[in-house]
Amino acid sequence: MAVLPMKRINICALKTNRKAILEELQRKGVVEINEVKLDENDETFKNVDLTEQEANFTKIINQTTNALEILEKYSHEQKGLLDSLNGRKPMTIEEYKAFEAGSDNVYKKVLKIIALQKSILENRAEISKTEALIEALEPWKNLDISPNFQGTKYTDVFIGTLPGSRTEEDLYELLANYAPVDASIISVMQDQTCVYVMTTKAQGEGAYETLRANGFARPSVSAKTSPAEQQTKLETQIEALNAEIETFTKEIEEYADDRESFKLLSDYEIMRKEKYAVIEKLCQSKHAFILDGYVAECNAQEIKSTLESKFDIEVLIEDPSPEEEPPIIFKNNWFASPLESVTESYSQPGKGELDPTFSMSLFYYVLFGIMFSDAGYGLMLTVATTIVLAKFKTMEEGMKKFVRMFQFCGISTLFWGIVFGSYFGDIFKVVATTFFNSDFNVEPLWFSANDDPMKMLVFSMALGVVHIFAGLIMKFINCVKNGHIYDGFCDGILWILLVGSCILILMSTEFFMGIIGGGDPISGVLPKIAIGVALASALGVILTAGRESKNPGKRLLKGAYGLYGITSYLSDILSYSRLLALGLATGVIGSVINSMGAMVGNNLIVKAIFFIIIFCIGHVLNFAINILGAYVHTNRLQYVEFFGKFYDGGGRMFAPFSAKTQYYKIKEK
């Protein structure tokens, strides 16, 4: 219902105990450590710079992550889709200590995996290079000598390519002047021909010139033996490389059992990095160090006595000074705590501000339920979240709260679905008429928003008025708590009176009651009182809204402008019409899906099959779209219409020195 009161903690201890003390604090995770900035000229106390060590930890963490990725590639870890909900694995201190001793070996294995992977990649590159060579030899395959052969003592041999496709006749024609010539075609492709030409030494030069003039080029491949032989040789090389890759792969796969220790290594280094970051924040003399931080009041005594029993240490717990802004830890009951993240993503309560989570929770589930407003979907959501909560016991706290929030929202949706008579749209009616020829239907508990949207609109806005008034009351309470009763009256109570009396005045007019279909306008003494209250409170707003200004003229002008703020109340209240619109959207689209399902087929069995298929796909889609809408717009109503009235935020979340590990959670005892 609030935030936990914080204490300032100061620890002074010997440097020899530094590691143990910090590890103790890290495991407990209840102390936030402030940076103590020291004067550079301070002789006794110094800050140490550990950037280099931290960079080293980061390197190890990255390498371990890399090794895990490599391992995952070669030996896939069996994981269910929802396993990530399980959170970090718990582990005892003893297990952790045992690991710490052998962490060097684990790191060696990490390096080994990375080296193996590097060799595999190198081999792969070599293979593709070799394959390119084989490919290049392909046109020369029919040649039974080396493609680089230049001739004998009495002959010149020209092996190479000519552009375009040519025949043997073309060649002889080309070289007719240089007889005797032996020419043959090795291979022909569309854009080039591989040729073999032999002439006598004497004719060689001339023949070469002619060939050159026709675009002759020596082969780009080089081989000592015939191309076919060369290819076989290269293929054996590839096989050898592949065999090597296989050995490397097997070797990597053998490390699959070490996966857990790699994860632990990554966590271990993350914790060390965190610890070193904290050491930088301490102020240290030659033999002692001083730590300054915040701790929640409820944990303060425990941490003090634990530390004092274990170490030679001085722990000082004191109240934070009034100028300080200690960090925020939420403390709410089971009903409101799931919504802490909603408040948090708006802002943490600022100095002297109340935590608005509980007051918000009174409306959050209700608004969500009205917008989602389908008993079927509510039931689905409730059942799904309940199963998840029951199945994944070790879920992280934040995730658990998120799921619990949807569980409560689901229950609320179920309730409002029954109230407004919506079950997967109008499933009962459609099934009854299509398959059983009856006019059975489940009647809404109150009324159906489909049949009477105007009534629903009025209900939505009425709820909106209550919500906004609750916000204004919160403003009043907040002001009172900080000793500004007068401000609370001017900015909270006056507006409640003004808006409330304006609504009463509207309700006394026939015009308004006609629109909303609310029956006879109220009459008698009430409207007269309302007019009086409205005038008085409007006057009050004009006189007080500009109270910061000293100049009376300016004050009045500001006051008048403040009264103009009544228009924002109008738009705020109208904004709650989204309750109707989104509620209708869920129900009507659900009905569309049902009637589409009922349209297909002639006989009952075909109809039933198609109905079930369309029902499943359609409602899953509708569920997904509308749960998103309900979530977004519930947040909007809370943030804009509700928080806008009283909540500024601006606080800072408590960020304790703790083990921010990824895979394992170390249990205390």
Next chain:
Amino acid sequence: MSELGLFFAVLGAVGAALVAGIGSAKGVGMGGQAAAGALTENPSLFAKVLILQLLPGTQGIYGLLIAFIALSKIGIIGNGAVSLTLNQGLSFLAACLPMAIVGYISALHQAKTSVASIALVLKKPEQFGKSMLFPAMVETYAILALLISILAINGIL
């Protein structure tokens, strides 16, 4: 002339789904492009940017909603078409206009806001809660248009 009544009513109903649908299709498309771009930088943001992409999609659904309410009101869906006077038909057309026009324009603007929010989430993933709010602000006007269309259609017959 009077047989044209039904035609105009259908025109209105279909128009709401059509125009608002086009707006949402464009909007979700814009969001999708930005989301895909964001994923190239940080794939772990998938769920968040997907939600932001989907936000301009609701106008199309509201259009569908209006179309369905109108079509079932005039019996095109269900028990067979009722006969409408020209005046009633045109009234249906008019009643569908807010959803069609506001739906179209707000979807486009919501999409632009969504794209900006995706950029925000990419830089500051922890600001997701707030980033969701900006597009939702634009949607308010689509909801108001939806409301007026629903109320108007309900009042005609």
